[in-house]
Amino acid sequence: MSKLRKKKGLLANQKPKRRSPFFTSIPKSIFLLILGVVLTFGAYSWLQKTKPIDWAWSRSDERPQLSAASELNADDQGRIRDAYRRLDKAGPKELRQLAQDLHQNLGLRSIDLIQTSPFRLWIATKPFVATLIVELDRLRYVTDDGIIFGRVPENEVQTLPVLRGLDRKATLTTMANGELIPSAGNQRIIEETLLAIREGKRYNIFYRSINYDDFRGLVGDLQEPAYRVTLGFRPFENKYLKLEKILISLKQRGLTSATIELDYKGKAFVKESVL
Numbered sequence: 001m002s003k004l005r006k007k008k009g010l011l012a013n014q015k016p017k018r019r020s021p022f023f024t025s026i027p028k029s030i031f032l033l034i035l036g037v038v039l040t041f042g043a044y045s046w047l048q049k050t051k052p053i054d055w056a057w058s059r060s061d062e063r064p065q066l067s068a069a070s071e072l073n074a075d076d077q078g079r080i081r082d083a084y085r086r087l088d089k090a091g092p093k094e095l096r097q098l099a100q101d102l103h104q105n106l107g108l109r110s111i112d113l114i115q116t117s118p119f120r121l122w123i124a125t126k127p128f129v130a131t132l133i134v135e136l137d138r139l140r141y142v143t144d145d146g147i148i149f150g151r152v153p154e155n156e157v158q159t160l161p162v163l164r165g166l167d168r169k170a171t172l173t174t175m176a177n178g179e180l181i182p183s184a185g186n187q188r189i190i191e192e193t194l195l196a197i198r199e200g201k202r203y204n205i206f207y208r209s210i211n212y213d214d215f216r217g218l219v220g221d222l223q224e225p226a227y228r229v230t231l232g233f234r235p236f237e238n239k240y241l242k243l244e245k246i247l248i249s250l251k252q253r254g255l256t257s258a259t260i261e262l263d264y265k266g267k268a269f270v271k272e273s274v275l
Contacts, residue, residue, distance in 0.1 A: 063090040064121040072125060076106055080123060090121070107149070107178040128179075132197065133162045134190060136172055140180065144198075146191050148172075148180040161220075163193050165212030192234060193218060199236045203244045217263060225256045232263025242268050 066084050068077065080102060087094050095113045103111045110126040128149045130141035139152035139162070152158075170183035182190065189212050196218055197207060210220040217232035227250070231239055239262040246268060250258055261269040 063087070064115055064117070064119055066121050066123060068123050068125075079106065095121075104176040109143075109147070109177075130160060132190070132194060133158065133160050134166060134186075135162065135164045136166060136168055136170075136180075136182065136186070142190060142194070144194065146187065146194060148182060148190075149178055161197060161207040162209045163190065163212065164209065165189070195234060196220070196231055196236055199240055203240050205240065205243065205247075225251070227257065228259045230259075230261040230263050238266075239263075246270055 063084075066081065068080075072080070083098060083102060084090075087098060095115070099111050099113045102108070106125075107128070108125050109128045112124045114122045114124060116122055128141065128143055128147065130150075131144040132142040133152055134140050134142050134148065136148070140148050141150045141152065141160075142148050142163075166186045166189060167183065170186055172183075173181040175181065193210055193212070196210070200206065206223045207220040208223045210218055212218055216230055219228065219230045221228050227247070229243060243260065243262060246260055250270070255272055257272070259271045
């Protein structure tokens with residue numbers, strides 16, 4: 001007797017469906033979010049076990065790196081770094097106060113702190129540059145625009161022209177950054193002398209010393225040759241035009257010393273002399 005075949009239903013020939021893995025059953029966006037959290041936690045745990053990287057921008061509480069935009073001597077650089085480290089924070093208010101303090105303490109003409117990026121802070125300084133030496137309470141330096149500063153050491157070799165004849169008893173006010181404010185009378189004479197020096201350079205005329213006289217004005221001794229020139233008072237342009245011709249003539253004649261007066265009624269007088 002043959003075996004009886006069992007009747008199969010409609011679902012008998014269908015294979016059972018495999019259950020999908022968990023990660024493929026959740027939405028893609030949620031999966032990426034979970035993956036990101038896991039990776040972040042793992043990276044944080046790894047960083048805790050390793051040595052921190054010493055970068056200025058590795059931590060949000062690190063202040064910007066300080067760089068000098070102009071040349072400073074080693075002592076001033078050290079003082080600036082120390083003052084910067086002592087700041088509680090490096091905000092705009094703190095940086096303005098730091099610049100003001102450094103301007104006074106370092107004796108600079110100007111100082112600016114400029115944050116060029118979140119990671120870098122530039123310090124730009126402008127020192128005093130001397131053009132003239134003046135005899136006041138002592139020998140002092142003067143900038144091209146008439147600012148008096150510092151003092152000339154006693155043993156320093158003079159390479160700048162020295163102005164004498166100022167009122168040495170007049171008031172001299174000292175500012176916080178070392179700048180000195182002279183009396184109005186002395187300031188006027190200094191400015192007149194600086195003008196004479198500037199215009200003289202256009203004609204290759206350089207002074208070793210200049211003396212101011214209330215009646216004759218400026219009297220200067222040239223660096224080379226040994227000529228003494230009475231310029232008088234401003235304006236100096238026409239006087240220098242005459243002086244240029246006189247100097248050419250004197251040099252052609254081989255005269256190494258002479259006195260030249262340019263302040264007498266528009267005329268020039270030359271006298272050979274031994275200074």
